[in-house]
Amino acid sequence: MALLQTKNLTKHFGESRAVDGVDIVIDEGEFVSLIGSNGAGKTTLVNLISAYLEPDAGEIFFRHQNISQWSPIARIKVGIVRSFQLASLFDTFTVLDNVAQAVFSREGKSIRLGTAADRNAGVRGEARQVLEEFGLQTRADSIAGKLPHGERKLLDVAVAYALRPKLLFLDEPTSGVSTRDKNTIMDTIAAVVRAGKITTVAIEHDMDVVFKYSDRIIAMHQGRILADGSPDAIRGNEEVALNLLGTSATI
Amino acid sequence: MKGDAITSRGGAISLRLAVAAILGCALLAIPQLVSPYQTLLLTYGLVMAIAALGFNLLLGYTGLLSFGHSAFFGTGAYTAALMAKYLGIHSMETFILAGLATAFLMSALFGVVCVRHTRIFFAILVMALSQVLWTLAYKFYGITNGTDGLNVPFPTLLGGSLTFRGAGAYQRFIVAYYYYVAVLFLLSAAVMWMITQSPFGKTLQSIRDNQTRAEFIGIRVRLCRWMAFLFSGTFTGLAGVLWLPLNRHVTPDVLYWPFSGEIVFLTVLGGFQSFSGPIVGALAFSYLKTYAVAWTEYWQFLLGAVLIFLVMALPTGIVGTLELLAARLKWPSFKPRI
Numbered sequence: 001m002a003l004l005q006t007k008n009l010t011k012h013f014g015e016s017r018a019v020d021g022v023d024i025v026i027d028e029g030e031f032v033s034l035i036g037s038n039g040a041g042k043t044t045l046v047n048l049i050s051a052y053l054e055p056d057a058g059e060i061f062f063r064h065q066n067i068s069q070w071s072p073i074a075r076i077k078v079g080i081v082r083s084f085q086l087a088s089l090f091d092t093f094t095v096l097d098n099v100a101q102a103v104f105s106r107e108g109k110s111i112r113l114g115t116a117a118d119r120n121a122g123v124r125g126e127a128r129q130v131l132e133e134f135g136l137q138t139r140a141d142s143i144a145g146k147l148p149h150g151e152r153k154l155l156d157v158a159v160a161y162a163l164r165p166k167l168l169f170l171d172e173p174t175s176g177v178s179t180r181d182k183n184t185i186m187d188t189i190a191a192v193v194r195a196g197k198i199t200t201v202a203i204e205h206d207m208d209v210v211f212k213y214s215d216r217i218i219a220m221h222q223g224r225i226l227a228d229g230s231p232d233a234i235r236g237n238e239e240v241a242l243n244l245l246g247t248s249a250t251i
Numbered sequence: 252m253k254g255d256a257i258t259s260r261g262g263a264i265s266l267r268l269a270v271a272a273i274l275g276c277a278l279l280a281i282p283q284l285v286s287p288y289q290t291l292l293l294t295y296g297l298v299m300a301i302a303a304l305g306f307n308l309l310l311g312y313t314g315l316l317s318f319g320h321s322a323f324f325g326t327g328a329y330t331a332a333l334m335a336k337y338l339g340i341h342s343m344e345t346f347i348l349a350g351l352a353t354a355f356l357m358s359a360l361f362g363v364v365c366v367r368h369t370r371i372f373f374a375i376l377v378m379a380l381s382q383v384l385w386t387l388a389y390k391f392y393g394i395t396n397g398t399d400g401l402n403v404p405f406p407t408l409l410g411g412s413l414t415f416r417g418a419g420a421y422q423r424f425i426v427a428y429y430y431y432v433a434v435l436f437l438l439s440a441a442v443m444w445m446i447t448q449s450p451f452g453k454t455l456q457s458i459r460d461n462q463t464r465a466e467f468i469g470i471r472v473r474l475c476r477w478m479a480f481l482f483s484g485t486f487t488g489l490a491g492v493l494w495l496p497l498n499r500h501v502t503p504d505v506l507y508w509p510f511s512g513e514i515v516f517l518t519v520l521g522g523f524q525s526f527s528g529p530i531v532g533a534l535a536f537s538y539l540k541t542y543a544v545a546w547t548e549y550w551q552f553l554l555g556a557v558l559i560f561l562v563m564a565l566p567t568g569i570v571g572t573l574e575l576l577a578a579r580l581k582w583p584s585f586k587p588r589i
Contacts, residue, residue, distance in 0.1 A: 073470075073471060084467075089464065092460055101453060101454070101457050105469040106469065111474070113445070113449045118448070163468060
């Protein structure tokens, strides 16, 4: 069943056609990878779907409802949540407070005045639970701005996960991370999203990661969909190999 | 390790309570120990501390630098002065209620326009709007007496139960008004402390740290900024009302942008990265300015030199510097962190 669908989604930056009439369908429960060279339009596509950018044309449907004009907050409320390419955190907060802030927001408590945030046992308990799922419980009291890069990336996803998404976009969750840490991070993320049955779309450049974790792969090139299929189908697609690797050999 | 942390935290809390108790006793005893003039200076300091705490809800907690808070201070002061002149009202409580209402409305109006912007654009926009109020006070001579200003007699306190007339009225007023302001200062500080510790306070800090991320966890950034602006302006307006009986004269100077600069100055002086910094800054500034003015006609030069020294040598302000010293000497932390 289609959870998300885009129709003719388009975004131009001057002469550059960042996203050029893209039609995609994301089914419920899938782990989809979005691949393509730099400038292919992957992040722009996620920016359009998450309302970080406004499209020039086209429509976005979530559970068959047209959400093209919805604000980021309205989309978050129905469960469309994202992480960022550069880990986007509240750097002066502790790791626990980063996640707790997301929980406060999800529960509509972020503008409450009467109680102390640090004494909300329910919210903090849930935040600790999220940190445990992501293996960050020992870092709960660390300042987020001082975390190592890999843990920052993981915390970025944990903050998004704390919003209890239905559709989670991960923008290069392993970029800038060592090969060993990549597997740890992706194993953790994959385990959490599969356990929570969260539909996930990950932008990723590392093909080992892409083929290991994806149910389906969408390849983009110059703002358009180049190929869309199972990992095996993409692996054998000469056009994808040519445009992504610059060789006609399949991946 | 955990036990050490708990002991350290407990020590810090005990130290804070001890410091608060000593300061509380000192606040009570001061009028009996010092001259009325020193009491007056301290009252000025406490009034400015309310303004600075309000201002810091925006600067320290929300990351918005306003160069136009004179607008709210002046709104409070002029509301009371105009009520005294045209309505013949002399009740301090009525002044406070009316001043809070007008400062609230002014902040709500300014906020709607200003919180759409951040950084320099926000700072300049608030300043520009504050200058509109200054111009009105300056030009509407028939109502405000322009630069001649408005004189205000001693107000009555506590629903008219304390009046100040006849011989010794000044001394009696200074002492009574000191306690009046001290209570309102403690109440305001307590309310603002609760705001900063609440989920809303955390939300403001999250917006300060990373606006984009705050928006993408579902926080209504503009609404929260507007609310912060509202609290900030209203408390600054309260300070304006409380300031008026001390000065007993108000001119458009309290609406002019250099006065906004003073609020920025004293907040930076104390340290905007802690809750207590603006209080310390306001008290220090009250004495610094008074003695600088008495000492030299070039007092602005002196204050400018202090500001340059502060920014270059002590960017975390007095409280931030004390905190650094305490950390080096391994004392328990007494600065409630932002």
